Amino acid sequence: MTAQQPAPTSLSPVARGNVARRPLTRAQVEAFGAELDALRDRTLADIGEVDARYIKRIYAAVRYTEAVGRVLLFFGIFPPAWILGTLLLGISKILENMELGHNVMHGQYDWMNDPRFDGKTYEWDVVGTSDNWRKTHNFQHHTYTNVKGMDDDVGYGLLRLFPEQRWRPFYLFQPIIAVIFALMFQWGVAIQDLRLGRYFAGKMTREELAEQFRPVGRKMRRQLLKDYAFFPLLAGPFFLPVLLGNLVANGLRNLWTYMIIFCGHFTANAEVFPKEMVENETRGEWYLRQLRGSSNLRGGKLFHIMSGNLSHQIEHHLFPDIPARRYAELSRDVRAICARYGIYYNTGSLASQFGQVVWRILRYAFPSKPVKLAGKTLVVD
Amino acid sequence: MAASSALKRLMNPLIDPAAFDFWVGKVSPLLSWERPLARVVAREVSARDTVTLVLKPNRHVAPVMPGQHLPVTVEVNGVRLTRQYSPTQTGGRLAITVKRVPGGAVSTYLNRDARVGDVLELGTPFGAMRDDPSVPGWLFAAAGSGITPLMSLLRAQAARGRVRTTLMYWARTRADLCFLPELQQMARDWPGLTLIPVLTREADLVPGEDRGRPDSDLLARHVPDLATRQVYACGPAGFVGQLERLTADTAAGFLGEAFTPPERALVAGAPVQVTLARSGRVLEIPAGEALLPALEARGESPAFGCRMGVCHTCACQRLDGTSEDLLNGRQHSEPGMLRLCVSAARSHLTLDL
Incomplete structure (x- = not known):
């Protein structure tokens, strides 16, 4: 390192590999942002019939896998039918949750003017309401990505994943809590916006909580009735295998979505940022923060579809409203742009990236040398 | 029918209309829940x-x-x-x-x-211009494609008979008249119909045609008994406005339906009217200015989140008019979604707010 180079900003102690985190100059950041804007415009201009056909095919795949899965579960006393039925229903729920629901709710397909794929009104097949999701995810998480204190997804108010979070004895239990959270992921997401912490801290009255819970409760009741009463009852004497199949299918989806989503922002080289960073943040700086707070997963085409293309978490965070099927081709350009500016592009296999997430969960259950966020910057003047 | 609609009401909370349509569409593409x-x-x-x-x-x-x-x-x-x-x-x-x-x-x-x-x-049929058998005489005034709703009224009246109707049909040239053979045939079969093409740019007129923009002389020439006629006018806003000025006070009744051809994009800063369809409020804001802060400055409080085009919280339907996406400068005129925080008006706009 030469004397002229600014000192590297606080580097996570678990950061792996040779990750250069040299801040860019203001001019470089804006040029970088302009290149991404140009890439965005090129892609948007090309969006049309193929993308419409794709999302309709995904919709059809959701319907067919669900129907075949549920029918097989009616014959669930035969173990092969139960296993296949449960798997198909799980796949259907994963597709609906990620490649269909999540992406549609970002408004990726609003340009079609098709009420089936309308981001503002789509209601997905999970216990959380789409309205709460649009607020905590589309707005808070995507605008303030990995900004401590603004993006609730940093540990979901439950886990300590970064040394920048203050340690409390409660976190000693987090290896167990993380497993329970994974198994119940959709429930965790459903109550995220209720901010139960505020209620327990006495900052919210019981009435206020009840008021906020009403739509969530309605949605939960509907989902529970569907999977644990309606379809099992429809099966008559085979009530139990159907109920168990639905339970396992929901559980499979919980585990899968948890794994994919945690790999998006909690890998070793993903960073968190201080609140003051978003003040007067330029578009270029916003792009750069998205990039440094996100991480990708390598895999085949089917893997990307099953992860709702959130395996391209970086591209998703740069361009949340571009149809996700475009992320694979966008990633080639984004990588090239990053290489030009010497910006680290965080990607790896599922095993490696999730391994790093598990390490964070275990490591930061215990106290660690505090790392200050204040003063962290991505730009040098 | 009543039984099936009662059954439908009962089933409604259980049915996902999109999924229902997906499956019944496999049987017949005309089948649908709603x-x-x-x-x-x-x-x-x-x-x-x-x-x-x-x-x-x-x-x-x-x-x-x-x-x-x-x-x-x-x-x-x-x-x-x-x-x-x-x-x-x-x-x-x-x-x-x-x-x-x-x-x-x-x-x-x-x-x-x-x-x-x-x-x-x-969609749902709409429009206030209806046929009324109790009205003895009509003046239909059409300009350009404003002929189309009047055409279906004329067909209904031709089938009914026993009614006097004058159709004054404005177009640039004879070749721009739609439905001309059908109208001429109708006039032969139905003695109560008077057909007057009014051509503004045709060099030579044939008998029965006239020329000129709508004015009182032209109307007096062709509809001397205007006072007994119900007037329906359909065409561009300027045309319908002119007909209303000419006939509203003198005819037995007036109803106009105006359509506005796509407006040319306005220069930044020019005042445009933004109509909020749900509240009915009409606001004047400068073209080219981001809609979200402009609406807020005028006392509206639409839902918003990131204010930078990321989260879609402020997305709403553009029902009419041209808007510009401020992120890339592209203009959109089709009804569809826009994000208030990164869109500006480029013509008079109607928003579903």
Whole structure:
């Protein structure tokens, strides 16, 4: 390192590999942002019939896998039918949750003017309401990505994943809590916006909580009735295998979505940022923060579809409203742009990236040398 | 019918209409839980660049009265686009006549690509110009494609008979008149109909035609008994406004329906009217200014989140008008979603707020 180079900003102690985190100059950041804007415009201009056909095919795949899965579960006393039925229903729920629901709710397909794929009104097949999701995810998480204190997804108010979070004895239990959270992921997401912490801290009255819970409760009741009463009852004497199949299918989806989503922002080289960073943040700086707070997963085409293309978490965070099927081709350009500016592009296999997430969960259950966020910057003047 | 609708109400909370339509659509594409759909059962080229499509509607299509408009939605290049047509209903069939507009996505699609067997989505019929058998005499004033709703009224009246109707039909040249052979045939068969094409740019007129923009002389010449007539006027806003000034006080009644051709984009800073469809408020804001802060400065409080085009919290329907996406400068005129925080008005706008 030469004397002229600014000192590297606080580097996570678990950061792996040779990750250069040299801040860019203001001019470089804006040029970088302009290149991404140009890439965005090129892609948007090309969006049309193929993308419409794709999302309709995904919709059809959701319907067919669900129907075949549920029918097989009616014959669930035969173990092969139960296993296949449960798997198909799980796949259907994963597709609906990620490649269909999540992406549609970002408004990726609003340009079609098709009420089936309308981001503002789509209601997905999970216990959380789409309205709460649009607020905590589309707005808070995507605008303030990995900004401590603004993006609730940093540990979901439950886990300590970064040394920048203050340690409390409660976190000693987090290896167990993380497993329970994974198994119940959709429930965790459903109550995220209720901010139960505020209620327990006495900052919210019981009435206020009840008021906020009403739509969530309605949605939960509907989902529970569907999977644990309606379809099992429809099966008559085979009530139990159907109920168990639905339970396992929901559980499979919980585990899968948890794994994919945690790999998006909690890998070793993903960073968190201080609140003051978003003040007067330029578009270029916003792009750069998205990039440094996100991480990708390598895999085949089917893997990307099953992860709702959130395996391209970086591209998703740069361009949340571009149809996700475009992320694979966008990633080639984004990588090239990053290489030009010497910006680290965080990607790896599922095993490696999730391994790093598990390490964070275990490591930061215990106290660690505090790392200050204040003063962290991505730009040098 | 009553039993089935009661059953439907009971089932409603259990049914996901999109999933229902997906499965029943495998049986017949006309079946749907609640969407009004119609199948093209006949296609006929009625003139150059003009086709008539005969549609078989499903049970969710409301009856269309003569003179009403019907929204027709087609998918072009993955995007659903909606246009209004004035159908003629005969028996259980609806016929729409579509003239191909150069550069028009929907009219081109319906002319060139729509085939017998295709299914179109329809909307709710609307429009206040209805036929009324108790009215003894009418003046229909049409300009350009304003003829279409009047045409279905004329067909209904021709079938009914015993009514005096004068149609004054403005166009640039004779070649721009739609439905001319049908109108001439109608005038021969129905003595109560007087047909007066008014051509503004035709060099030589034939008997029965006239020239000039609407004024009192022209009206006095062709409709001396205006005081006994009910007037329906349909055409561009300026035309309908002029007819209203000329006849509203002197005729037995006046009803106008104006359509506004796509406006040219306004320069930044020029004042535009933004109509909020739900509250009915009309605000004046400068063209080119981001809509979200502009609406807030005028006392509106639309939902918002990131204020930078990321989160879609402020997305709302642009029902009418042209907006600009401030992120890339592209302009959009089709009804569809816009994000208030990164969009500006480039013409008068109607928003679903």
